[in-house]
Amino acid sequence: MLRGFYTATTGMMAQQRKQEVLSNNMTNALTPGYKQDQTALRAFPELLIQRMENQNFPVSNQSKVRTMTEIGAINTGVYVQETIPDFAQGTLQETEMTTDFALVQGETPDENGSIFFTVQNGDGEVRYTRNGNFTVDGEGNLTTNQGYYVLDAAGNTINTDGLEFELTPEGMLQLDGAQIPLGIAYSNDANQLIKNGNDLLELAEGADPLVDARATAGLQFNVQQGYLENSNVDTSQTMTAMMEAYRAFEANQKVVQAYDRSLDKAVNEIARLG
Template structure:
């Protein structure tokens, strides 16, 4: 009976974790370039149940042989194995702001390949993002809304000296003085190897393949649109339905635990009562 307690409890914990992920997706439904997370649930290893018994052998010695009969398997619970971002392309929203960029991805040479803007976080480390909601700081540098520098293809910061510039579909900034600065656009052959790092940034996971220059990748089709933002790929109605399903599953496991609790109470306080 106690094993049933543990099994139902793991179910509640898994659904609670799933609910947290779904809630975070819903919270970021309006965040440009946000990629929703998906949870992968996995069951703990099953246990094989066998019945052990003695079988009498018809002989003068009255011998007994111990036998084991397989009854079946019992599941020991479930857990959230991993959280995987979904890098599907989001819809575009026109803003007419010169500092808003949207990556539009076409065919890729890899099934899970994806293109990202290259930025520099507060510690000076290279990170990646799909959120093109950029701005220009007081020194004329192109930055994210969190103040992180947007990098060019050589890993240097980009100084636009104002808001008067144009962006080509190839991702090249054309400044008033005639200078042309290519944005740092990185390509990952497996975006699932990237990990979310907060502030809409992504970093390389352990053992992940390094990102390469998107423009130098054969078979990759993409363009960058100025004055547009990529919306998140969160489907709010689908997410709300999934949240309700997770809540019902949590509630079902909760009722199982309550039933076990009533059974234990009866066993301890009624059946085992001394007369």
């Protein structure tokens, strides 16, 4: 009985964690460049049940042989193994703001390959983002809307001196007669990136480093100025998934309540009869 109690409880915990991920996706549905998370549920290892018994043989000494008969396997519950970002391209929204950039990804040489803007976080470390909602700070530096520096292809900050600039589809920033290549990095497996907060991504430990997108053979992309990439969250689909997770949580909760009533009877009624 207790095994079933714990199994249903793990189901509740897994659905609660899934609901949190879906709620976060819904919260960021309007965040430019946001990539929705998907949960991967996995079952705990199954337990094999066998019946042990003695088998009598019709002989004079009444010998007995212990035998084991396989009954089957029993599941011990589920858990959220990991959350995986979905790096599918979002739709574009025109803003007519010169500091808004959108990455448009075409064919890639790798199945899970993806491109990103390179930025510098508050600790001076290189991070990656798909949110091209940039701005220019008081010193003329191109920054994210959180104030992180946007980097060029050489890893340097970009100072506009407060001047107007244009961006070519190849990602070249045309500023006062000079051309500055915007830092655009390519990952051959975007699943090796982990979310770091504030729309930033960082490389997981032991993952392959990102390379310059322009130097990657077979990669097709362009950058649109005056556009933003919307999040790839499908709100209607997410709402449906949230309702499904809630119903699954509710079903497991009823199982737990049923086990609780059975335990109450065993302790307070059956034990009293003894």
